[in-house]
Amino acid sequence: MALASPRFKPSNTLNKVATNRTTLQQGAVGRAVHLVQMALLDLGYTMPNSTSNANYSPDGIYGEETKRVIKQFQKNSGTLVDDGVVGQKTILELDRRLSGFKHRVKLHFRSIALTNVPFQRSLSNAEVVFGQYGIKVEFASGQSIGLSADQQELFKKVDQECDWELKDGEFHELQGLGSPAPASDILVFHVNTFADNTVLGCGGHAKNRPACTIAARAGAWDTAHEVCHVLLGSTFAPVHVADHRNLMHATEPFLSTIPVLTDRQVTRLRASVCCASM
Ligand SMILES: [Zn+2]
Secondary structure (H helix, E strand, O other), X not given: OOOOOOOOOOOHHHHXXXXXXXXXXXXXXXXXXHHHHHHHHHOOXXXXXXXXXXXXXXXXXXXXXXXXXXXXXXHHHOOOOOOOOEOHHHHHHHHHHOOOOOEEEEEEEEEOOOOOOOHHHHHHHHHHHXXXXXXXXXXXXXXXXXXXXXXXXXXXXXXXXXXXXXXXXHHHHHOOOOOOOOOOOEEEEEEOOEOOOOOOEXXXXXXXXXXXXXXXXXXXXHHHHHHHHHHHOOOOOOOOOOOOOEOOOOOOOOOOOOOXXXXXXXXXXXXXXXXXXX
């Protein structure tokens, strides 16, 4: 049977488990284990050992604790054999319990420049990353902004430095362009470039006007990264995570796998005013 939940669907390993081609058990390590652990946390199980490292948490290590919690989940289901192994029936039961989205983030795109990465890909990447945690990313509106000659000259390159809270300046002016969005939604601006050519995005915005800005040469996961900055807010620490598998790693690695978030990041972004329960 095929997996239905947005959390598990993108994982090749979990699809193999769902079609009875492999199992996850004690000793297994990696993203698939991380996703199963996150699912268990969302179902209310506590896993202090697996969540003790803030850098990559849950840790993706199928140890004693994960085995014990899986056994508990199996026992509680009333129908599964409590062998502590994630096989076809167990993954399908987890999938069934966690199908659908629990939260929603609405994005409004405003562009004055085209991006190197096709827009659809950036959007679907954001959908996949946040979908792993039951958060639905929704395209709310898109608009290509026509600029006057003066504005074209001004916004050829955004010279202002990226600050969390913008009060004035070029970013502020930029983010006032185009149709506004509700304060519970996030505006995503596409621009040519920043003065510092190595900067690919900025999560800074004016108070109560959630927005981020993406440079044309930004990578495939950068939209998700900047949106995540907005959702985490200016007080969340660490701003960037050392683990290169995390979406919030400082410099975008050319990730071939889908980035993950830590349970602390997920808890925080679910609490954002821009992340509505559904
Ligand atoms: Zn960043």
